[in-house]
Amino acid sequence: MEFIIVKFVLVVVVFLVSLGIAAYSTYAERKIAAFLQDRVGPDRAGPFGLLQPLADGVKMFMKEEIIPTHADKGLFILGPSIMMMTACLTGVVIPWGSTLIINCTEYPVQITDLNIGILYIFGVVSIGVYGIMIGGWASNNKYSLMGAIRASSQMISYELAMGMSIIALVMMTGTLSIGEIVKQQQGMHWNVFVQPLGFVLFLICAFAECNRTPFDLPECETELVGVYHTEYSSMKLGFYLFAEYINMFISSAIISSLYFGGYNFPFIDQLGLPHNVLTLLGTLIFFGKVFFFIFFFMWIRWTLPRFRYDQLMHVGWRIMIPLALFNILLTAAIVLWQNGQFN
Amino acid sequence: MLNQNLPFMILATLSVFSALMVVLSRKPVHSVLYLIFCFFTIGGHYLLLNAQFLFAVHIIVYAGAIMVLFLFTLMFINLNKELEPHKTNLVKGAATIVAGTLLLIMVSTVTDTGNILPQQASTNEVGTVAVLGKKLYSDYVLPFEITSILLLAAMVGAVMIGKRIQIKIKHNEFNT
Numbered sequence: 408m409e410f411i412i413v414k415f416v417l418v419v420v421v422f423l424v425s426l427g428i429a430a431y432s433t434y435a436e437r438k439i440a441a442f443l444q445d446r447v448g449p450d451r452a453g454p455f456g457l458l459q460p461l462a463d464g465v466k467m468f469m470k471e472e473i474i475p476t477h478a479d480k481g482l483f484i485l486g487p488s489i490m491m492m493t494a495c496l497t498g499v500v501i502p503w504g505s506t507l508i509i510n511c512t513e514y515p516v517q518i519t520d521l522n523i524g525i526l527y528i529f530g531v532v533s534i535g536v537y538g539i540m541i542g543g544w545a546s547n548n549k550y551s552l553m554g555a556i557r558a559s560s561q562m563i564s565y566e567l568a569m570g571m572s573i574i575a576l577v578m579m580t581g582t583l584s585i586g587e588i589v590k591q592q593q594g595m596h597w598n599v600f601v602q603p604l605g606f607v608l609f610l611i612c613a614f615a616e617c618n619r620t621p622f623d624l625p626e627c628e629t630e631l632v633g634v635y636h637t638e639y640s641s642m643k644l645g646f647y648l649f650a651e652y653i654n655m656f657i658s659s660a661i662i663s664s665l666y667f668g669g670y671n672f673p674f675i676d677q678l679g680l681p682h683n684v685l686t687l688l689g690t691l692i693f694f695g696k697v698f699f700f701i702f703f704f705m706w707i708r709w710t711l712p713r714f715r716y717d718q719l720m721h722v723g724w725r726i727m728i729p730l731a732l733f734n735i736l737l738t739a740a741i742v743l744w745q746n747g748q749f750n
Numbered sequence: 751m752l753n754q755n756l757p758f759m760i761l762a763t764l765s766v767f768s769a770l771m772v773v774l775s776r777k778p779v780h781s782v783l784y785l786i787f788c789f790f791t792i793g794g795h796y797l798l799l800n801a802q803f804l805f806a807v808h809i810i811v812y813a814g815a816i817m818v819l820f821l822f823t824l825m826f827i828n829l830n831k832e833l834e835p836h837k838t839n840l841v842k843g844a845a846t847i848v849a850g851t852l853l854l855i856m857v858s859t860v861t862d863t864g865n866i867l868p869q870q871a872s873t874n875e876v877g878t879v880a881v882l883g884k885k886l887y888s889d890y891v892l893p894f895e896i897t898s899i900l901l902l903a904a905m906v907g908a909v910m911i912g913k914r915i916q917i918k919i920k921h922n923e924f925n926t
Binding site (some may be wrong): 527541 | 753777779786796802803805806807810814815821822825826866879
């Protein structure tokens with residue numbers, strides 16, 4: 408019984424935290440954009456404009472809800488729903504912290520540690536494509552359809568390179584469970600030091616999967632109006648935009664836990680603090696890493712221009728995939744050498 | 751017993767329903783979406799059998815990759831009511847007979863097998879990644895590698911088909 412309560416609380420907390428962080432990412436994005444462009448940014452709603460996400464949310468809900476006459480109504484509503492659902496699903500397998508001891512029982516701060524954790528994430532990400540495709544098609548608008556097709560072909564192309572960059576990591580760690588991968592990175596043994604190429608590839612693919620600049624072709628207003636969400640209004644549009652920020656948060660969390668040690672930090676054993684305090688400290692540090700990567704996402708957005716569509720495909724298929732394959736071969740050779748196969 | 755079978759019953763109903771809807775839907779895009787849903791319910795069956803790896807791969811490959819391509823093509827060809835190809839009654843009758851015969855064969859196979867002993871599926875570990883990987887790379891290594899060659903051949907074939915079209919277009923441009 409207690410087990411169920413702990414898990415339930417954890418699910419609710421992870422859900423609320425993802426939504427909260429996604430909401431404040433919109434604020435952070437505008438503030439960082441303002442900082443990089445030497446402006447002030449939002450500063451009217453509340454102190455330092457801190458209530459801006461709330462105001463935006465209310466605005467989104469108050470807008471008129473329009474469903475185009477010739478749109479496929481059921482699918483039109485299904486599109487943003489899938490998008491939001493898949494965005495919230497991935498938080499389940501991420502280890503947010505080590506373990507908490509309550510009443511002499513150890514509870515991991517992770518909703519579930521599937522032994523196929525990484526594959527689960529890939530499965531959910533591949534469903535996410537449908538949110539865009541269905542939304543774009545159901546709108547019955549040529550711009551929407553073009554945008555949807557662009558977005559999904561981009562996501563499929565980069566999913567391949569992403570999967571391959573992860574295979575090298577799985578070969579090093581010998582497990583698909585994310586909890587186990589984080590545990591192996593005790594102290595300063597972060598995977599980024601042994602898999603630098605894999606990390607760079609994964610980071611680039613994460614940008615492409617989240618449709619962030621320089622890969623925001625699905626959202627390029629100058630060519631395709633508003634792309635796959637051209638016909639959407641009110642909170643349905645809000646969900647599409649909001650899901651993007653949740654995805655960004657989750658990608659940052661995945662990058663931090665796979666390559667930057669998750670909740671581990673150096674000298675963790677030498678502090679001499681009680682176990683629960685260490686766990687909370689680890690969680691805080693994990694969120695610090697996550698926030699850094701969210702900042703990094705935004706930093707790139709306001710620094711680099713977007714690719715042309717053919718350049719995007721060229722990078723995806725001709726550069727990323729061969730590099731990922733090379734990385735797999737290199738990793739395989741090193742693993743064999745470490746196991747003494749070449750002696 | 752009923753409680754144990756409840757998840758299976760719900761999943762089985764959903765799979766049969768979605769499979770029927772694939773055939774019965776008027777719009778091709780709806781058919782494809784029902785097919786995707788059907789794949790998900792079958793993935794659920796794998797999970798009930800404790801085959802987690804198979805579940806994940808099934809979702810990623812079938813629901814995530816192949817069906818996206820299906821949806822892609824369907825969205826592009828834009829089937830209208832007017833352009834819908836109509837089959838003659840002869841073809842319809844022939845198709846019904848063929849499908850009915852297939853059903854008969856399948857039903858007879860199932861009835862001939864007699865009682866299928868229920869495996870202790872939820873407790874065995876065959877479906878987990880570690881066990882499956884060891885099995886694939888030791889006992890079944892030859893079939894596994896041959897399958898990979900088959901996939902490679904299919905890939906080369908796809909590239910060849912794509913290339914031939916490109917050459918044809920260039921040739922036409924040269925002529926005109």
